[in-house]
Amino acid sequence: MTRARAKTAALPVDAEQLDAIAAGRHRDPHGVLGAHPHAGSVTVRTLRPLADSVAVEHADGVVALQHERAGIWAGVVAQPEVSDYRLLVRYQGGVDRRVDDPYRYLPTLGDMDLHLINEGRHERLWDVLGAHVRSYASTAGVVAGTSFAVWAPNARGVRLVGDFNHWDGQSHPMRSLGSSGVWELFVPEIGASTMYKYAVLGADEEWRTKADPMATHTQCPPETASVVYDSGYDWSDQEWLDRRAAGSPQTAPVSVYEVHLGSWRKDRGYRDLADDLVAYVADLGFTHVEMLPVAEHPYGGSWGYQVTGYFAPTARFGTPDDFRYLVDRLHQAGIGVILDWVPAHFPKDDFALARFDGTPLYEHGDPRRGEQRDWGTYVFDFGRSEVRNFLVANALYWLEEFHIDALRVDAVASMLYLDYSREDGEWAPNQYGGRENLEAVAFLQEVNATCAKRTPGATLIAEESTSWPGVTRPTHLGGLGFGFKWNMGWMHDSLGYVAHDP
Missing domain, CATH: 3.20.20.80 (Glycosidases)
Incomplete structure (x- = not known):
């Protein structure tokens, strides 16, 4: 499929914001990354450090993205909305990998969840924080993945690290959800048995790699990673x-x-x-x-x-x-x-x-x-x-x-x-x-x-x-x-x- 180059300029974002995203200290990476309508078109940005090329595949074609800054790629789809898309990412010496974009998804916690967390009254806290396998219908088929949410109110930034990204969280910064102190990210195409931790940029400007306080499964000690788990148990008591x-x-x-x-x-x-x-x-x-x-x-x-x-x-x-x-x-x-x-x-x-x-x-x-x-x-x-x-x-x-x-x-x-x-x-x-x-x-x-x-x-x-x-x-x-x-x-x-x- 031929890759078109956008003729419309991308939605402008200042260099300071792009650098903050690349450094893992932006509180709302979803506000910049993902798909955003602009002047009758849609700007798509993605953080893909070390990629040789990136393109957006949508229902009507493929649009090549251009490297913008610090591993962030951007391009424009010349139509007023894009309901579904995938990314074609190529690394040095490789072939295109067709992947979904974590930054096109809405938060997995609702306003009532955040209110109850703020009040200290969420009696089923484990249902919304931690790691949860989820699936969604889309025009390209059912999307399966895992949502992650962690409470870290004084953090300057939080990244998700795990075996799925070689324990390098640069491409997976999480977003802060208002004043709740909760950081959240849905990652498509990973599921049960995934090992993970959170890289937390503390108020003291130090990075710490932390196990999930709400993890329902872990590696066997002395290893310390959290493990995504999806129970299928049928009780008989x-x-x-x-x-x-x-x-x-x-x-x-x-x-x-x-x-x-x-x-x-x-x-x-x-x-x-x-x-x-x-x-x-x-x-x-x-x-x-x-x-x-x-x-x-x-x-x-x-x-x-x-x-x-x-x-x-x-x-x-x-x-x-x-x-x-x-x-x-x-x-x-x-x-x-x-x-x-x-x-x-x-x-x-x-x-x-x-x-x-x-x-x-x-x-x-x-x-x-x-x-x-x-x-x-x-x-x-x-x-x-x-x-x-x-x-x-x-x-x-x-x-x-x-x-x-x-x-x-x-x-x-x-x-x-x-x-x-x-x-x-x-x-x-x-x-x-x-x-x-x-x-x-x-x-x-x-x-x-x-x-x-x-x-x-x-x-x-x-x-x-x-x-x-x-x-x-x-x-x-x-x-x-x-x-x-x-x-x-x-x-x-x-x-x-x-x-x-x-």
């Missing part, structure tokens, strides 16, 4: 869920078998455990299994309490659907599932949440509140609405997406007291001069009330070892709203007793 919703966990018998999946039996994946663990626990007569943290964490030799992937079951034992299968099989055997959950603190690993956009974002900015020195970790900023939303949505995610029956909330005492494990001068009192962490109290009340509303019969359990009043009192009566308090004293006393020589 509706009878269990119906019984759970109709009953009350406080009036049912409970005997708990605690297990660390990585050391219970070596070299067992989630599906192996669905046979071995289910049979073992059923034979012993326990009503519930309590799993030490399953969320992704970097050190396999640990118990999993330093979480780096809050929405991803660890890949050490299989895929997210493999973990769903384990839970499903336990439910079918009449065994409930309790999962340890760690909203109190997170590790300082560079690839994860820490200083995500060059600022204290998920963590509190004041080290007297933002660091837990005993564990060498950061403490979540419970007073920030988006951070509370992240954690509340995470609790709901495990309860709704994996049918977990209860979350055992770790280290609640460290959340409740501002002076927890701190000497005088190492902590700052609340607005009333007290040592209670009022923001953490409000978060715990919110997560308990929200989970009770959305997941009938499920509950949260407080691992809380102090005399804090009202741990299990309902939130509408001023309590924290937990279903149970984990009896730490009984456990330690019992272990001490059986350790004595008879």
